[in-house]
Amino acid sequence: MNAPAYNFAYLDEQTKRMIRRAILKAIAIPGYQVPFASREMPMPYGWGTGGVQVTAAILGPHDVLKVIDQGSDDTTNAVSIRKFFAKTAGVRTTTSTEEATVIQTRHRIPERPLKAGQVIVFQVPIPEPLRFLEPRETETRRLHALADYGLMQVKLYEDIARHGHIATTFAYPVRVDDRYVMDPSPTPKFDNPKMDNCPALQLFGAGREKRIYAIPPHTRVVSLDFEDHPFEPYRHDGTCALCGATDGYLDEVITDDRGGRMFVCSDTDYCETRRSAGSVVKAGATSEGGCA
Amino acid sequence: MYVAVKGGERAIENAHRLLAHERRGARDTPELTTEQISEQLALAVDRVMTEGSLYDRELAALAIKQARGDLIEAIFLLRAFRATLPRFGATLPLDTGAMQVRRRISATFKDLPGGQVLGPTFDYTHRLLEGAAGDPEPPATGDPAPVAMPRVTDLLQAEGLIEPAPADDPQAPVGDLTREPLAFPAERDVRLQNLARGDEGFLLALGYSTQRGYGRNHPFAGEIRLGEVEVEVFAEEAGFALPLGRLTVTECQMITQFKGSASAPPCFTRGYGLSFGHSERKAMSMALVDRALRARELDDEVKAPAQDEEFVLSHSDNVQATGFVEHLKLPHYVDFQAELGLVRRMRATAEVETAREGDTAAQEAAE
Amino acid sequence: MTAALAPGFCDPVLSAQSVFRSVMDALARPATLCDLPQMLSPPPPLTPASAAVALTLFDQDTPVFLDDPFAPTDVAYWLRFHAGAPIVTEPQQAAFAILADPANMPPFDAFPLGTPEYPDRSATLILQVASLEHGYELAFCGPGIEDRRILHATPLPADFPQRLAHNRALFPRGVDLLLVTDARVAALPRSTKLIDEV
Numbered sequence: 001m002n003a004p005a006y007n008f009a010y011l012d013e014q015t016k017r018m019i020r021r022a023i024l025k026a027i028a029i030p031g032y033q034v035p036f037a038s039r040e041m042p043m044p045y046g047w048g049t050g051g052v053q054v055t056a057a058i059l060g061p062h063d064v065l066k067v068i069d070q071g072s073d074d075t076t077n078a079v080s081i082r083k084f085f086a087k088t089a090g091v092r093t094t095t096s097t098e099e100a101t102v103i104q105t106r107h108r109i110p111e112r113p114l115k116a117g118q119v120i121v122f123q124v125p126i127p128e129p130l131r132f133l134e135p136r137e138t139e140t141r142r143l144h145a146l147a148d149y150g151l152m153q154v155k156l157y158e159d160i161a162r163h164g165h166i167a168t169t170f171a172y173p174v175r176v177d178d179r180y181v182m183d184p185s186p187t188p189k190f191d192n193p194k195m196d197n198c199p200a201l202q203l204f205g206a207g208r209e210k211r212i213y214a215i216p217p218h219t220r221v222v223s224l225d226f227e228d229h230p231f232e233p234y235r236h237d238g239t240c241a242l243c244g245a246t247d248g249y250l251d252e253v254i255t256d257d258r259g260g261r262m263f264v265c266s267d268t269d270y271c272e273t274r275r276s277a278g279s280v281v282k283a284g285a286t287s288e289g290g291c292a
Numbered sequence: 293m294y295v296a297v298k299g300g301e302r303a304i305e306n307a308h309r310l311l312a313h314e315r316r317g318a319r320d321t322p323e324l325t326t327e328q329i330s331e332q333l334a335l336a337v338d339r340v341m342t343e344g345s346l347y348d349r350e351l352a353a354l355a356i357k358q359a360r361g362d363l364i365e366a367i368f369l370l371r372a373f374r375a376t377l378p379r380f381g382a383t384l385p386l387d388t389g390a391m392q393v394r395r396r397i398s399a400t401f402k403d404l405p406g407g408q409v410l411g412p413t414f415d416y417t418h419r420l421l422e423g424a425a426g427d428p429e430p431p432a433t434g435d436p437a438p439v440a441m442p443r444v445t446d447l448l449q450a451e452g453l454i455e456p457a458p459a460d461d462p463q464a465p466v467g468d469l470t471r472e473p474l475a476f477p478a479e480r481d482v483r484l485q486n487l488a489r490g491d492e493g494f495l496l497a498l499g500y501s502t503q504r505g506y507g508r509n510h511p512f513a514g515e516i517r518l519g520e521v522e523v524e525v526f527a528e529e530a531g532f533a534l535p536l537g538r539l540t541v542t543e544c545q546m547i548t549q550f551k552g553s554a555s556a557p558p559c560f561t562r563g564y565g566l567s568f569g570h571s572e573r574k575a576m577s578m579a580l581v582d583r584a585l586r587a588r589e590l591d592d593e594v595k596a597p598a599q600d601e602e603f604v605l606s607h608s609d610n611v612q613a614t615g616f617v618e619h620l621k622l623p624h625y626v627d628f629q630a631e632l633g634l635v636r637r638m639r640a641t642a643e644v645e646t647a648r649e650g651d652t653a654a655q656e657a658a659e
Numbered sequence: 660m661t662a663a664l665a666p667g668f669c670d671p672v673l674s675a676q677s678v679f680r681s682v683m684d685a686l687a688r689p690a691t692l693c694d695l696p697q698m699l700s701p702p703p704p705l706t707p708a709s710a711a712v713a714l715t716l717f718d719q720d721t722p723v724f725l726d727d728p729f730a731p732t733d734v735a736y737w738l739r740f741h742a743g744a745p746i747v748t749e750p751q752q753a754a755f756a757i758l759a760d761p762a763n764m765p766p767f768d769a770f771p772l773g774t775p776e777y778p779d780r781s782a783t784l785i786l787q788v789a790s791l792e793h794g795y796e797l798a799f800c801g802p803g804i805e806d807r808r809i810l811h812a813t814p815l816p817a818d819f820p821q822r823l824a825h826n827r828a829l830f831p832r833g834v835d836l837l838l839v840t841d842a843r844v845a846a847l848p849r850s851t852k853l854i855d856e857v
Contacts, residue, residue: 006376008672017718021754024716025779027686028835028848030802034779035473040375044368045615047622058683060676070626077622079300082742107626136602138476145775159483163638169630176800177850179831188630201687208612210473215851216687216803236631252629266626268785 019057026214031176049207051123066100071108071266114200238263326353338368338569344370406441435570490608507596724753778831
């Protein structure tokens with residue numbers, strides 16, 4: 001059997017049209033999850049098939065693509081997806097947030113503010129923010145139709161009653177343009193404020209769950225909270241051991257089995273850009289950090 | 293000095309090289325051919341074709357070889373290939389009544405027109421491991437004259453004792469899960485497609501659960517038949533049906549009692565299962581779950597997992613399930629770090645409170 | 660039918676991609692003029708720009724409604740041939756509509772508006788306008804718009820502002836509008852709010 005010939009960006013044109021129509025409806029109804037006939041992709045469900053389908057439907061030969069996972073361009077799944085598009089679409093790829101026109105991401109939003117004209121594509125495992133409160137699709141669909149988000153408020157309030165504060169640290173629900181409650185994908189809540197009034201177009205693809213949703217540029221995105229318990233982004237209270245950044249999201253790295261640890265930027269492009277601009281922590285210096 | 297991990301691309305390439313090496317196994321063992329897999333591991337091929345939704349023995353055998361015998365991985369390979377194929381149209385419904393039957397059994401009648409035909413079956417084999425014994429004896433040959441084998445359900449229907457089969461409406465659009473997202477409530481065509489693609493083990497467990505009281509519907513195996521059926525497509529230009537070829541399929545029709553209602557006298561109801569090749573366990577499990585999922589339509593009380601349409605249809609697909617379960621292998625450290633921070637903060641708060649309570653208690657005791 | 664059917668995209672894959680990006684950009688930034696590549700010579704009164712949008716988004720899964728000026732022309736045939744799109748006569752069955760006479764277009768609610776559970780099951784209306792520089796001056800805010808944005812367009816129905824306000828009040832149900840001239844597109848998705856004082 002000869003190797004089959006695949007179309008530009010892998011997907012056939014009929015599939016791209018179907019996904020493109022879903023993307024347009026998603027943009028017109030910010031935060032609403034548009035069902036789409038997700039295809040079986042040559043990579044497993046749960047590994048970014050939704051994001052890959054959205055990226056494949058929008059990507060053109062003039063685009064410059066960046067793919068990150070956990071904020072890093074060099075994690076294995078990011079490498080694998082970037083290679084997939086380099087191969088099937090022949091597009092230029094980059095690790096630079098600044099240079100990219102399309103950024104596909106899993107679990108992070110880059111530290112460098114996104115700009116007008118850029119598109120960020122999120123890989124989403126469970127698009128339904130109410131799913132863990134109500135497993136039934138028919139029921140959650142009804143709740144969205146009625147904009148009845150009491151369940152979510154009760155859940156967050158119970159957190160406060162039990163723990164003294166809201167115990168959700170990632171996939172922290174947001175309300176889009178004062179209407180739909182939306183799952184921002186499993187990004188840490190540190191990234192939530194970046195979604196609000198963002199100049200870039202934000203697209204979300206959930207392949208296994210067959211949903212696409214969107215936030216147009218300059219849209220109000222509010223993290224759910226209570227007046228007496230306002231939303232607070234969280235980061236390890238530390239300094240990047242490589243570039244000295246004190247404002248980015250940090251990964252804790254365990255350095256030995258005697259409790260030694262250090263913090264480094266989760267966004268590798270941000271860290272490298274800072275270091276090449278001269279911000280280098282001297283060798284041997286480690287960040288003590290600690291937790292707030 | 294810590295250096296961020298690099299070289300993901302080379303690591304992936306090397307891992308794939310290693311995989312290819314291990315797949316080949318010891319080089320002094322002859323390499324498997326897809327013909328060997330297709331001929332001698334035929335039931336694995338059948339399962340991969342059924343759950344892969346693509347009837348192609350050669351590709352299924354290739355997928356099994358490439359997947360090192362991991363059938364879910366092979367199903368995934370076949371599905372991903374299938375997704376790129378153009379669609380030319382839909383065939384006419386298969387006429388399993390006209391099947392060239394190789395095996396046919398009914399548990400509901402001692403004998404029936406066409407008779408009970410055991411055919412190639414594990415049933416009544418004693419599960420004793422046998423050493424290599426060379427070529428087996430050639431099979432016994434019987435009367436080659438084709439015998440009409442009406443379906444058991446057709447015989448019952450003639451008497452009005454079973455609900456009629458759904459009317460065959462060639463104009464009715466047939467749902468297709470691979471072209472439209474699943475929406476609830478789902479109609480029976482889409483449910484059956486979902487079950488046909490569904491994981492054999494998942495359906496087996498669900499079907500089993502209905503027999504143990506979780507949605508009890510007391511089934512009888514009305515008929516299980518295996519054989520070859522013609523596939524035809526209606527050619528608009530020619531104005532008649534053209535044969536495309538033949539498929540081997542296994543069909544199971546379960547018969548279940550239905551009490552009847554104010555408007556309908558009591559009669560039996562149906563559960564339907566169909567799979568490519570010889571896959572009786574799959575076809576039977578599918579038939580049990582199909583009947584359980586008809587609860588809404590037949591006014592059964594929905595209280596068991598097998599009757600819960602959203603639960604069953606959303607979790608039956610092993611390619612989806614394995615992807616999501618296995619995606620936990622991907623790095624999640626960004627989220628884990630966020631949780632880690634929260635747990636540390638909560639523990640710190642708790643320690644402070646415990647210490648304060650301890651102080652208070654000590655003070656009270658002193659007073 | 661004309662003897663020679665005007666051709667479709669000469670590079671269907673890359674043309675559709677670039678037209679789609681323009682339309683996506685237009686919907687993401689409502690009331691902004693976005694260029695559409697002029698690459699088609701469809702039978703009139705279908706304009707090159709709306710033809711490009713049609714070949715990018717239409718296929719056998721999208722019933723299309725055409726208004727009266729298209730009736731005596733080859734446009735339906737051209738769309739069926741190049742996009743495979745079924746042409747419907749009832750606006751209520753349409754996923755897309757192309758309106759060559761937007762001033763006399765049917766009311767928005769003649770088209771599918773979606774349901775509260777599935778607001779995406781609604782129509783997208785393509786209005787072929789003469790100009791996006793003159794005519795009505797309308798000010799908008801909402802998702803995709805930083806502060807506010809002014810759009811001009813003509814011809815449009817006299818009660819266009821009221822229709823837009825009513826469409827917005829239905830949110831999340833409603834229709835989405837693409838206003839196209841020969842070479843440009845501006846979008847008014849249902850999420851866009853008309854600002855009264857201009």
